Amino acid sequence: MDKNAPALLEVDQLRTHFDTLNGTVRSVDGVSFTLQAGETLGVVGESGCGKSVTALSVLRLVPTPPARHGGEVRYRGSNLLALSEKAMRQIRGNRISMIFQEPMTSLNPVMTVGRQIAESVQLHQKVGRKAAMAHAVEMLRLVQIPEPERRAGEYPHQLSGGMRQRVMIALALACKPEVLIADEPTTALDVTIQAQIIDLLKRLQREMGMGVIMITHDLGVVAESCDRVVVMYAGRKVEEATVGALFERPLHPYTRALMASMPALNTRSRRLAEIPGLVPAPHELGQGCAFAQRCEHAMPRCRAETPVLDNHAQQGVHLVACFAVDRASHTPSLAAQPEAAP
Amino acid sequence: MTPQTPVAAPPTPLLQVRDLTKHYRAPRRWLSKPRPPVQAVDGVSFDLAQGETLSLVGESGCGKTTTAKSIMRLIEPSSGSVVLDGQELVGLSPEAMRLHRRDLQIIFQDPYASLNPRLTAGAIVAEPLRNFQSLSEAERQERVQWLFAKVGLRPEAAKKYPHEFSGGQRQRLGIARALALQPKLIVCDEPVSALDVSVQAQVVNLLMDLQEEFGMAYLFVAHDLAVVRHISHRVAVMYLGRIVEIADRDTLFDAPLHPYSEILLSAVPTPDPKVTPKRILLQGDPPSPANPPSGCRFHTRCPLAQPLCKTQAPALTPRATTKGSEHLVACHFK
Numbered sequence: 001m002d003k004n005a006p007a008l009l010e011v012d013q014l015r016t017h018f019d020t021l022n023g024t025v026r027s028v029d030g031v032s033f034t035l036q037a038g039e040t041l042g043v044v045g046e047s048g049c050g051k052s053v054t055a056l057s058v059l060r061l062v063p064t065p066p067a068r069h070g071g072e073v074r075y076r077g078s079n080l081l082a083l084s085e086k087a088m089r090q091i092r093g094n095r096i097s098m099i100f101q102e103p104m105t106s107l108n109p110v111m112t113v114g115r116q117i118a119e120s121v122q123l124h125q126k127v128g129r130k131a132a133m134a135h136a137v138e139m140l141r142l143v144q145i146p147e148p149e150r151r152a153g154e155y156p157h158q159l160s161g162g163m164r165q166r167v168m169i170a171l172a173l174a175c176k177p178e179v180l181i182a183d184e185p186t187t188a189l190d191v192t193i194q195a196q197i198i199d200l201l202k203r204l205q206r207e208m209g210m211g212v213i214m215i216t217h218d219l220g221v222v223a224e225s226c227d228r229v230v231v232m233y234a235g236r237k238v239e240e241a242t243v244g245a246l247f248e249r250p251l252h253p254y255t256r257a258l259m260a261s262m263p264a265l266n267t268r269s270r271r272l273a274e275i276p277g278l279v280p281a282p283h284e285l286g287q288g289c290a291f292a293q294r295c296e297h298a299m300p301r302c303r304a305e306t307p308v309l310d311n312h313a314q315q316g317v318h319l320v321a322c323f324a325v326d327r328a329s330h331t332p333s334l335a336a337q338p339e340a341a342p
Numbered sequence: 343m344t345p346q347t348p349v350a351a352p353p354t355p356l357l358q359v360r361d362l363t364k365h366y367r368a369p370r371r372w373l374s375k376p377r378p379p380v381q382a383v384d385g386v387s388f389d390l391a392q393g394e395t396l397s398l399v400g401e402s403g404c405g406k407t408t409t410a411k412s413i414m415r416l417i418e419p420s421s422g423s424v425v426l427d428g429q430e431l432v433g434l435s436p437e438a439m440r441l442h443r444r445d446l447q448i449i450f451q452d453p454y455a456s457l458n459p460r461l462t463a464g465a466i467v468a469e470p471l472r473n474f475q476s477l478s479e480a481e482r483q484e485r486v487q488w489l490f491a492k493v494g495l496r497p498e499a500a501k502k503y504p505h506e507f508s509g510g511q512r513q514r515l516g517i518a519r520a521l522a523l524q525p526k527l528i529v530c531d532e533p534v535s536a537l538d539v540s541v542q543a544q545v546v547n548l549l550m551d552l553q554e555e556f557g558m559a560y561l562f563v564a565h566d567l568a569v570v571r572h573i574s575h576r577v578a579v580m581y582l583g584r585i586v587e588i589a590d591r592d593t594l595f596d597a598p599l600h601p602y603s604e605i606l607l608s609a610v611p612t613p614d615p616k617v618t619p620k621r622i623l624l625q626g627d628p629p630s631p632a633n634p635p636s637g638c639r640f641h642t643r644c645p646l647a648q649p650l651c652k653t654q655a656p657a658l659t660p661r662a663t664t665k666g667s668e669h670l671v672a673c674h675f676k
Contacts, residue, residue: 046538160627190401195609220611261543263572272543
């Protein structure tokens with residue numbers, strides 16, 4: 001990857017706020033990242049951290065109102081948040097497309113899968129019905145569905161979960177997009193099927209050279225498929241680094257705690273490290289760092305000011321939003337830190 | 343707090359499951375040929391010792407939840423035997439079964455759907471006590487408070503309703519309810535699958551702490567193999583309604599013998615970018631349990647399959663282990 005090439009997609013201080021009766025919910029609060037062609041960017045965090053809303057906001061799939069957007073999403077120089085709906089439709093599903101978590105509810109149940117893929121092709125390219133259908137069959141072949149001609153004529157309920165997710169991928173890639181957003185593409189699948197799907201996504205990315213945003217809560221999936229990782233907590237980016245740096249030297253206390261709390265097949269820790277407490281409710285976020293209440297390194301300053309992202313890498317980029325990075329990163333072991341520091 | 347493998351299994355295990363089978367008959371349509379039954383569970387046998395955790399693992403549709411629920415008789419098994427503490431459960435009348443349920447409790451996967459939304463948390467946990475123990479109201483309240491403390495809920499939480507709790511707290515509530523009668527066996531049906539990683543760690547630790555304190559056995563149904571490795575003493579791998587391998591945890595994870603176990607374990611992503619996974623990709627999807635392959639049910643996808651596998655189903659037979667624990671594998675060639 002050429003580091004100096006202009007980014008394919010630039011998300012700049014993206015904000016997605018919802019006005020509710022309980023106050024403003026800041027689901028996404030000033031998130032920035034870039035995506036290069038051919039790169040896979042992981043976005044990780046727990047439920048409610050804003051990772052899916054970020055993805056939906058990039059494609060403008062969050063209804064406004066009730067949502068309000070701020071910041072910019074730049075794709076090839078134009079701000080997607082300012083485009084007309086008509087112009088946006090030229091991009092959505094064509095230049096930037098998305099794979100959803102639940103392949104059953106995101107496919108049309110009363111339309112054959114071949115027709116669904118062909119529809120997307122006809123919408124974005126000047127091709128006839130027959131040619132579009134032929135292309136759909138080709139796409140099904142590309143995602144390694146056996147007997148694609150027969151399967152194209154079947155309905156989603158006739159396919160297994162893994163196969164439906166392959167159809168979703170075929171649908172998303174039918175117009176050869178430059179950016180693919182995969183929102184928990186394997187969460188609903190069994191591990192053996194997950195392995196097949198990740199393998200498939202990697203191969204297609206290599207062949208088609210697109211940029212992929214992989215949204216997941218599974219650090220194992222991140223380690224295997226991503227080049228760079230953004231860690232989100234309560235609507236903000238708290239850490240960003242290359243996948244190697246993040247797993248070698250996680251710096252934000254939240255990232256460290258998340259990694260320690262995960263049981264792993266190859267490590268034999270005696271007790272899982274817990275993160276005390278809960279993710280704060282989005283409308284209860286007040287001053288300061290959102291993780292401060294659960295953080296073992298929190299200082300008075302953490303509760304008063306919101307930390308900004310600083311580069312902590314000797315070389316390259318390793319952004320961390322934490323006042324206590326030095327304290328946190330000098331703690332010797334990741335695991336077995338049950339009690340907070342006094 | 344690593345679970346200690348019991349040195350020698352006591353002569354009579356707490357739970358003995360023999361040839362447990364659950365076939366669902368497809369409804370017969372008028373004038374049509376009868377359709378074959380769905381063989382959700384087909385001849386499952388295992389033992390579970392007191393204070394032991396046995397995990398059932400496998401992909402969706404392999405019958406692990408049906409096995410667990412058939413043991414509880416929440417699903418009526420088609421045939422087979424389930425002996426809990428010397429008492430045969432299959433065939434008991436509903437009232438006789440009810441009396442045995444105090445020894446046999448369950449924690450469900452979905453902490454949202456398994457709690458009555460119109461009862462307070464305190465009433466939910468008090469319900470088993472009300473059903474099985476004659477306590478005064480004050481004694482019962484005291485017991486509920488004690489249970490709340492044991493699972494890490496605040497005493498004042500007893501007045502709240504389920505929707506006021508987070509997912510992890512609800513699962514704690516489900517655990518308190520299961521624990522109320524101090525059962526000998528708790529069936530845990532995917533208890534942490536619906537939870538976030540950080541909360542999952544809290545619940546896994548809690549389950550292990552409680553087992554250490556009260557010594558009940560767990561039958562743990564899960565698809566997350568990392569959690570299974572953490573919590574289990576022994577693990578049984580299921581494929582299409584049958585157990586294909588059963589062994590102590592370390593043997594199974596370090597040296598699995600059945601080709602399916604090997605493939606399943608290799609599919610788990612490693613959270614370390616420096617490790618290149620040695621992955622065996624499984625081709626295709628699992629066959630339908632209504633029309634399972636002949637012989638060994640895995641032969642259609644197995645890298646080692648020979649003509650013999652097509653015709654003859656391999657039995658679960660013992661293999662040599664270094665630790666002297668039992669290691670059963672159902673494969674002709676391993």
